[in-house]
Structures are given as C-alpha cells and as structure tokens.
Amino acid sequence: xDIKKSIILNLRWHRRIGLSVFVVMIFLAITGFALNxxxxxxxxxxxxxxxxxxxWYGVAPQRAEAYAVADNWVYGTGSEQLYFNHQPLGYCxxxxxxxxxxxxxxxxxxxxxxxxxxxxxxxLETFNQVQGLPANSTGLASIxxxxxxxxxxxAWEFDPELLNLSAVDDLSIINQASILQPATLPPTFNxxxxxxxxxxxxxxxxxxxxxxxxxxxxxxxxxxGLLICFLAFTGLWAWVNHQRLRKQ
Amino acid sequence: MHRLNFKALMLVGAMLLTPLVSPLVMxxxxxxSGPDFIAQTFAPETPKPGVLWLTAEIRQxxxxxLDRPVAGLRxxxxxxxxxxxxxxxxxxxxxPITIGIVIHQDKIEQIKILAYRESRGGEVRYPAYTAQYRGxxxxxxxxxxxxxxxxxxxxxxxxxxxxxAALALYYHSQTKKTD
Numbered sequence: 001x002d003i004k005k006s007i008i009l010n011l012r013w014h015r016r017i018g019l020s021v022f023v024v025m026i027f028l029a030i031t032g033f034a035l036n037x038x039x040x041x042x043x044x045x046x047x048x049x050x051x052x053x054x055x056w057y058g059v060a061p062q063r064a065e066a067y068a069v070a071d072n073w074v075y076g077t078g079s080e081q082l083y084f085n086h087q088p089l090g091y092c093x094x095x096x097x098x099x100x101x102x103x104x105x106x107x108x109x110x111x112x113x114x115x116x117x118x119x120x121x122x123x124l125e126t127f128n129q130v131q132g133l134p135a136n137s138t139g140l141a142s143i144x145x146x147x148x149x150x151x152x153x154x155a156w157e158f159d160p161e162l163l164n165l166s167a168v169d170d171l172s173i174i175n176q177a178s179i180l181q182p183a184t185l186p187p188t189f190n191x192x193x194x195x196x197x198x199x200x201x202x203x204x205x206x207x208x209x210x211x212x213x214x215x216x217x218x219x220x221x222x223x224x225g226l227l228i229c230f231l232a233f234t235g236l237w238a239w240v241n242h243q244r245l246r247k248q
Numbered sequence: 249m250h251r252l253n254f255k256a257l258m259l260v261g262a263m264l265l266t267p268l269v270s271p272l273v274m275x276x277x278x279x280x281s282g283p284d285f286i287a288q289t290f291a292p293e294t295p296k297p298g299v300l301w302l303t304a305e306i307r308q309x310x311x312x313x314l315d316r317p318v319a320g321l322r323x324x325x326x327x328x329x330x331x332x333x334x335x336x337x338x339x340x341x342x343x344p345i346t347i348g349i350v351i352h353q354d355k356i357e358q359i360k361i362l363a364y365r366e367s368r369g370g371e372v373r374y375p376a377y378t379a380q381y382r383g384x385x386x387x388x389x390x391x392x393x394x395x396x397x398x399x400x401x402x403x404x405x406x407x408x409x410x411x412x413a414a415l416a417l418y419y420h421s422q423t424k425k426t427d
Binding site for chain 2: 089090091118122123124125126128129130131132162163
C-alpha cells in the first residue's frame with residue numbers, strides 16, 4: 001500500500017472514531033474535571049434525595065414516623081432527630097414508637113428514651129432507660145390527663161413531675177385510654193431529613209465510570225476508553241505519515 | 249513437631265492479644281441505673297427530685313461550658329443538705345455518655361460513668377480515672393481547678409467528662425440561688 005492510501009485510510013478511521021466518541025469524551029472530560037476539584041466544589045456535601053434516584057440506587061426512601069397533635073406534627077426521622085413541625089428537638093433513636101398528650105404535655109417515645117415537650121413544642125427534658133424507663137416500653141396512651149407507658153403485658157403510669165413510673169394494676173383502663181395512631185406526614189415536612197441520600201460526588205463517580213448504568217455502562221466506558229487510545233494512535237500515525245510525505 | 253509449635257504460638261498470641269482486645273469489647277454498656285445511683289448516694293433515704301429551670305443566663309453559661317447549645321428547658325437533680333446529685337449526658341465522639349455526679353459543699357465528691365455507648369474510650373469509667381475528680385471545684389472561668397490526667401485513646405470521652413463535671417458544679421451553684 002502506498003503512503004497516500006495509508007494516510008487516507010488512517011484519517012478515515014481517525015475521523016470515524018473521533019465522531020463516535022465526541023460526545024462521551026466531552027462528558028468524561030467535564031465529569032473528570034469536577035471529580036478532580038471535588039473538595040473545592042464540596043461535591044460530597046451536596047446530598048441528592050430524589051425518590052427516583054434513591055430507587056435507582058436501591059435505597060428505599062425512609063418515611064418519617066409521624067403523629068398529628070392538634071394542628072402540629074411530631075415526627076422522628078432516619079437522622080435520629082425528633083421534630084416538632086420543622087423544629088429539630090434533639091436525639092431520638094428510631095423508631096418513634098408512640099406519642100401521647102395531656103393539656104400540659106406532649107410525650108414522645110423513641111427507642112430507649114422519652115422526650116417531654118410543652119404543648120408549644122419546646123423540649124422540657126428527656127427520660128431514658130438509665131433514668132428508669134423500662135426497656136420493654138412499646139407504646140403510650142393517655143387517659144384523664146395521665147400518661148400511661150405500655151409494655152408487653154404490663155403498663156406503668158408516668159409521673160412527669162417526679163420522672164417516676166408506677167405499675168398499673170388494672171390493665172382494663174387501657175381499653176378506655178386514648179392511643180394516637182401514626183399518620184402520613186405531609187410532603188412539606190419531609191425536608192427535615194436528608195440523611196438518606198446520594199452525594200453528588202458519588203453520582204458523578206458512577207456516571208464517569210459507567211457504573212450508574214450497571215455492567216453494560218462499565219463495558220461501554222471500557223470500549224470508549226479503548227477507542228480513545230485508538231484515536232491517539234491514529235492521530236500519531238497521521239503525524240508520522242505526514243512527516244514521511246514531506247520528506248518524499 | 250511443627251504443628252505443636254504452631255499451636256503453642258497461637259495460644260501465646262491469643263494470651264497476649266486478650267488484654268488488648270477485651271477493653272474494646274467490654275467498653276459499651278449500662279453500668280448502673282440512674283435510680284440506683286441516686287439511692288446509693290443518699291442512702292438510706294432518697295430525696296425527691298428538684299428541678300433547675302434553665303433561664304437564659306444559665307443556658308448561656310452552660311453553652312459556654314459545653315461548647316454547644318443545651319437541649320431542654322429544665323434539669324433534674326436530687327438534694328439533701330449541701331449535697332446534690334446530677335445525671336447528665338454528653339457526647340464523647342458520636343454517642344452520649346451518661347454520667348452521675350455528686351457534689352458536696354461545692355466540690356465534686358463522686359463521678360461515676362453510668363452508661364457508655366461508644367465503641368472506644370471506655371477507660372474513663374475506671375474508678376482510678378474518675379477518682380481524679382474528687383475534690384475538684386469550679387474556677388472563675390468555669391473550668392475545673394484540678395488537673396486531670398488524660399488517657400491515650402480516650403481523649404474525647406475525657407473532654408466530655410470534664411465538661412459535664414464543670415457543668416454539674418455550675419448547676420449546683422445555681423440551685424442555691426433558686427432555693
């Protein structure tokens with residue numbers, strides 16, 4: 001094959017490969033640039049919480065355990081925070097098992113601790129297992145302005161003044177007690193928890209490597225990588241041929 | 249012969265590693281319940297709990313001591329004569345440490361770690377460490393007047409205990425004003 005035919009063939013393939021990987025190369029360059037400067041751009045601190053994205057990653061969106069108290073919402077989130085409407089109140093190990101109210105008090109039962117709130121949603125204090133909350137507390141009920149802590153086949157009346165529990169002898173009173181049922185938290189309150197999310201850095205890494213689209217995506221990026229190598233060789237070959245042609 | 253040597257080596261290795269690993273394994277746990285701690289402190293008769301309401305001034309000073317905002321509007325304590333007992337919590341690294349503090353005549357009489365939930369740093373619960381706080385009082389700038397020797401690997405837990413000790417002394421001083 002003479003040199004002219006070789007140049008034409010080489011340039012033809014260089015052009016074809018260049019056009020086929022053009023868009024992907026630009027995309028890889030931009031994502032690579034972003035990852036290179038990830039700390040400066042704080043990409044790892046940007047949390048993406050779209051339901052679609054979480055379901056794509058197989059992370060089930062965490063639903064808050066919520067209770068409607070008058071016109072307010074008391075709810076616990078996956079970030080182990082207790083909220084009163086939009087106000088974070090403090091540490092509340094999930095699940096938020098129950099909420100009970102009297103005229104003076106709102107009581108929320110988390111795993112291993114209870115939070116005592118004012119009706120306005122201010123945290124008064126907490127009462128945990130070290131302070132005497134029974135480990136097998138499963139729920140709360142209220143009757144005649146009294147708070148009842150429910151356990152497995154047991155119940156205790158809670159004295160919020162002395163932080164004291166006394167066993168309830170007659171368990172039949174629970175049948176007359178009011179027990180708040182969990183409800184679906186309005187979507188406007190979900191913003192309180194962004195712990196369950198995918199960081200923008202993770203998303204870009206997965207897009208850059210093709211992992212976002214599974215094994216096929218990784219294979220595709222591998223092929224694009226090989227084509228880019230091929231593009232470099234055809235470019236080098238074109239330059240060598242050009243030099244040979246000039247010498248002739 | 250070689251197999252015997254290998255077994256002996258494993259046994260010696262396990263014996264050497266056991267003291268290193270066991271404190272990590274045993275670090276977590278509840279060592280004494282709050283009611284038991286209070287009952288033991290005030291035996292034979294446990295006083296009823298008092299309430300210290302956290303006014304804006306107390307809250308601000310508590311925030312200065314802890315380097316973080318204080319949660320809750322009130323704190324419980326037990327009091328008999330000039331002795332008060334407090335059960336307070338502070339986060340070491342990630343999890344809260346529950347600490348019982350007894351104060352008598354403005355000085356720490358006893359500190360006891362009631363519950364430790366972190367995976368490392370549980371050495372602060374040892375009596376040899378907590379005994380260092382005995383007799384400590386509060387300086388003008390809200391620090392302990394005694395030097396507390398640290399423990400390698402338990403620095404954050406030690407800081408938490410120091411802060412809670414200072415906070416309890418400050419709260420104790422405020423109970424006199426509310427009486």
